[in-house]
Amino acid sequence: MKKIVAIIAVALILFQLGCSNDKEYTFDSDFYPRIFDNGNTFTSPNRIVEEGASVNFNRLSFSPSPSKGMEISWKVNGQHVSSDTAFVFTPPNGGGEFEVTLEASFKGNVSTRKSKVLVSPSTYAPKPFDQIALSYLTENGNASFIDWKQVTHVAFNGARVLPEGGIDFSKGDLNQVTDELVARAHLNGIPFLLSVSGRLSGVDGWALYNNSDFGDVISNPTLMAQLVTTLVDYVERKKIDGIDVLMTDLSNDDAAIAGRNAAAVGPFINALKAALQPGKLVTATVTTNYLHWNYTDLSQADWIHVRAYDDGAHVSPGAPLGQSSTLDYMISSAAVWTNKGFAKNKLVLGMPAYGIRYDELDSDGNNLSWGSYTNVSYTSILQASSDADAYKKDYLPNIGKGVYYNGVVLIKEKADYVKEQGFKGAYLWAGDYDVKDNRSLMATIKANIK
Known part of the structure; x- marks a missing residue:
């Protein structure tokens, strides 16, 4: 014990001497x-x-x-x-x-x-635009993925509905991702939307298989009211310009639940519109499959994002390889909603910044199974290819067993159609899958619908 006391005393003396010497250093x-x-x-x-x-x-x-x-x-x-x-x-x-x-x-x-x-800025003036060119960011996106000159609007999937009715904002709150998106959007005169959804499956932005978190909540009047209050508080506090209801969460197996979920979107939009300050936007991202009949009145939505890509015809076991997001498919997807009574100037048509890479084929050269293909981002496709012209193409045979995607040529054809037919605009899923140079899909959209 005496040794310990002595050591401490010596240390204190040395410390004091050091402090004294520092003054004279x-x-x-x-x-x-x-x-x-x-x-x-x-x-x-x-x-x-x-x-x-x-x-x-x-x-x-x-x-x-x-x-x-x-x-x-x-x-x-x-x-x-x-x-x-x-x-x-x-x-x-x-x-x-x-x-x-x-x-x-x-x-x-x-x-x-x-x-x-x-x-x-506390206030800003949105830039004028002819047709919407919207970059839609996944939950992993951030402001670094946006070329602000190439968009009229930005949406960010930063609100995940939890089964009990709460909302997970963590992706946007981490490192102030949402705050930065709002600030940079408004400094550039761009409206910014918060996207609310259930759990998504991955690159394609579709609902997690057989999941109904979001649908269960908005189908319950009490939970839906709580959800509206939480969203409105967050949007107003963060100075966000509005909300997109990313309703791909329809459930996959039970048609009754899927129909119920689709039917709940209209009342949910009406409740959001009523609770938000005047001028705030409310939009919806909707499907084009048979469930479109179950959507109730969406007239209070400022516009509708139509998921006009990924036809699902080339990924089942034994399905022939092929392009899942053709111009014809986009046209037919738009027709689903115009036939439902929606004017073209209320529809924003979706385009993909990802493709399908086949990893295994059967003996006939078709897709082997549900697990033998992968959705891959446009950025990943360009990085994997040694072809300098890959951005102009929509098929590359030497990535996996072949990869089909949308390059700038096909995206331009689609954007031309959007403009010529008088649709409200186009959106890209997802902005964080794109590049920011002359190969950019978002820039191609903007250049051809401005």
């Missing part, structure tokens, strides 16, 4: 100044705030201290604004993106910390 010309971020001020490289909010850069310490010759410079977008050891950044009105830089200089040596501050 002479920093040579090779010493780089140190910035100690005691409050994790610069831990996150990005801050996203609403207009009117300030950002504090504090709880910092420096070695050597300013009294020993340290020079401090705070800069906003490269312009010096302060020499203090702490800084409060109050952005100008109107929103925008700013880079805040801290420079600590000593004898010509400079240490730097940086942070970007994205300020979401």
